Amino acid sequence: MSDKDKMIEELKALIKPYIQDEEAFKNLHENTNFIEDLKINSANLVDIVLDIEDKYDIEIDNDSMDKMLSVKAALEIIEQKVSKK
Amino acid sequence: MENRVVITGLGVVAPNGIGLTEFTHAIKNGTSGVKFFPQLKELEFSCCIGGKPEVSEDLKREYLTELQLRGFNSSGILYGCMAGMDAWKDAGLSISESTDYDSGTVFGAGTSGIERFREAIYKVDEKQVRRLGSTVVAQTMASGVSAYLGGILGLGNQVTTNSSACTTGTEAILMGFERIKAGRAKRMIVGGTSDEGPYVWGGFDAMRVLTYKHNESPKTGSRPMSATASGFVPGSGAGALILESLESALERNATIYAEVLGGEVNSGGQRDGGSMTAPNSESVQRCIQKAVENSNIKASEIDAINGHLTATIKDFTEIENWSQALKLEGDDFPHINSLKSMIGHCLSASGAIESVASVLQIHNNFIFPNINCEDLNEEITSLISAEKIPQKLIDKKVNIVAKASFGFGDVNGCIIFKKFKL
Numbered sequence: 001m002s003d004k005d006k007m008i009e010e011l012k013a014l015i016k017p018y019i020q021d022e023e024a025f026k027n028l029h030e031n032t033n034f035i036e037d038l039k040i041n042s043a044n045l046v047d048i049v050l051d052i053e054d055k056y057d058i059e060i061d062n063d064s065m066d067k068m069l070s071v072k073a074a075l076e077i078i079e080q081k082v083s084k085k
Numbered sequence: 086m087e088n089r090v091v092i093t094g095l096g097v098v099a100p101n102g103i104g105l106t107e108f109t110h111a112i113k114n115g116t117s118g119v120k121f122f123p124q125l126k127e128l129e130f131s132c133c134i135g136g137k138p139e140v141s142e143d144l145k146r147e148y149l150t151e152l153q154l155r156g157f158n159s160s161g162i163l164y165g166c167m168a169g170m171d172a173w174k175d176a177g178l179s180i181s182e183s184t185d186y187d188s189g190t191v192f193g194a195g196t197s198g199i200e201r202f203r204e205a206i207y208k209v210d211e212k213q214v215r216r217l218g219s220t221v222v223a224q225t226m227a228s229g230v231s232a233y234l235g236g237i238l239g240l241g242n243q244v245t246t247n248s249s250a251c252t253t254g255t256e257a258i259l260m261g262f263e264r265i266k267a268g269r270a271k272r273m274i275v276g277g278t279s280d281e282g283p284y285v286w287g288g289f290d291a292m293r294v295l296t297y298k299h300n301e302s303p304k305t306g307s308r309p310m311s312a313t314a315s316g317f318v319p320g321s322g323a324g325a326l327i328l329e330s331l332e333s334a335l336e337r338n339a340t341i342y343a344e345v346l347g348g349e350v351n352s353g354g355q356r357d358g359g360s361m362t363a364p365n366s367e368s369v370q371r372c373i374q375k376a377v378e379n380s381n382i383k384a385s386e387i388d389a390i391n392g393h394l395t396a397t398i399k400d401f402t403e404i405e406n407w408s409q410a411l412k413l414e415g416d417d418f419p420h421i422n423s424l425k426s427m428i429g430h431c432l433s434a435s436g437a438i439e440s441v442a443s444v445l446q447i448h449n450n451f452i453f454p455n456i457n458c459e460d461l462n463e464e465i466t467s468l469i470s471a472e473k474i475p476q477k478l479i480d481k482k483v484n485i486v487a488k489a490s491f492g493f494g495d496v497n498g499c500i501i502f503k504k505f506k507l
Binding site: 047050 | 151
């Protein structure tokens with residue numbers, strides 16, 4: 001499993017509690033959008049960010065949080081924050 | 086024309102029973118749900134006993150989803166949702182995919198999510214506001230319980246929470262009743278819920294209104310109408326009723342538990358003996374009289390009174406007020422009971438849980454016993470005969486029950502329930 005695939009698996013586990021479209025979740029890929037595809041309630045994006053912060057021991061600022069609407073954006077932000085640790 | 090309003094569903098989460106079967110069995114048998122709580126002792130409460138419904142993690146999951154339960158810490162919302170959903174199901178109603186504009190809720194609460202509020206306050210003070218998560222508002226807003234229920238059931242009529250201290254549950258029923266009577270809704274889930282534990286009960290402990298004499302004997306601690314009543318026992322839980330227009334109930338061929346004939350809410354204005362914490366007797370009597378009047382019944386037709394009767398020195402005053410309002414005494418006084426002898430005082434939920442018990446008495450023809458008053462207060466028995474305070478289950482046809490609740494702020498509520506006849 002590549003590093004990216006591993007990251008996607010980890011992210012999947014984190015967002016699982018919040019998703020409301022099982023089919024889209026099963027077929028999750030880089031371009032999956034949290035709200036449009038997974039039907040996550042937008043209020044829950046805040047909770048996902050907190051769960052990500054706990055998992056990777058990072059802090060995600062408000063600007064980054066606003067951009068974190070897809071799997072791809074989330075992975076980029078996590079990578080960036082982890083590398084700065 | 087005004088609608089007649091009937092009760093077509095009941096739900097209850099009480100310290101001595103969850104669900105109608107368990108609860109009915111408990112109240113018929115005089116089963117106490119009061120227990121000792123080590124946590125209260127550790128926190129150095131004077132009163133270390135209370136009534137809490139026992140809800141397992143598995144049971145929670147029959148009502149709320151995993152997502153709803155993430156970071157969930159609100160006993161009041163949990164109990165309210167359970168009672169409301171049970172009542173809905175009991176009424177034979179299903180959960181609609183689309184918005185149901187004919188159905189609403191008035192679901193009362195005294196506080197909301199006080200446990201979650203405590204967690205949030207600590208986080209805020211530690212400068213961790215950004216880590217509160219998304220559900221602090223939903224769980225701690227006063228209307229949390231009605232908001233959760235409204236979403237679960239797809240309610241599209243009025244969705245609100247009322248709050249009037251220990252009158253809350255009784256008032257909620259009357260608010261829903263008025264709305265259906267006026268033709269503004271077909272059905273309303275009405276009820277009340279209460280948070281539990283030290284952060285709700287502490288204020289009462291500080292006022293020395295809770296009993297501190299029964300920490301070793303919790304089940305005998307709640308003693309309404311007893312000569313040795315020494316303060317109330319705090320409780321928690323929720324009660325819910327489905328009120329429905331008679332027309333809608335008949336159309337659906339629904340089970341009709343009883344009819345709500347009428348009722349009254351008022352306040353003593355904290356004048357003439359009334360205060361923040363004590364009732365103005367004249368207003369209590371006026372409230373009871375107005376309820377009887379607008380229900381078009383005679384006082385002598387009342388089979389049973391379900392009192393507020395918390396087990397303080399005010400029990401006698403309450404009986405005196407009933408007696409003067411109804412102009413009945415001695416052997417003419419109706420049977421009277423207090424559910425608080427078994428479950429304690431469930432505060433904002435009390436009127437709702439006790440109304441569920443009152444309606445069950447009508448539906449199943451019994452009058453539940455009072456426990457812990459083997460030593461009846463003599464002032465009380467000088468006014469009404471001792472046989473009117475049952476200490477054993479009475480099986481008899483029950484046609485009309487009067488239920489009243491009184492709360493801080495000098496507020497009163499009284500409802501008249503009657504066996505349904507077309």
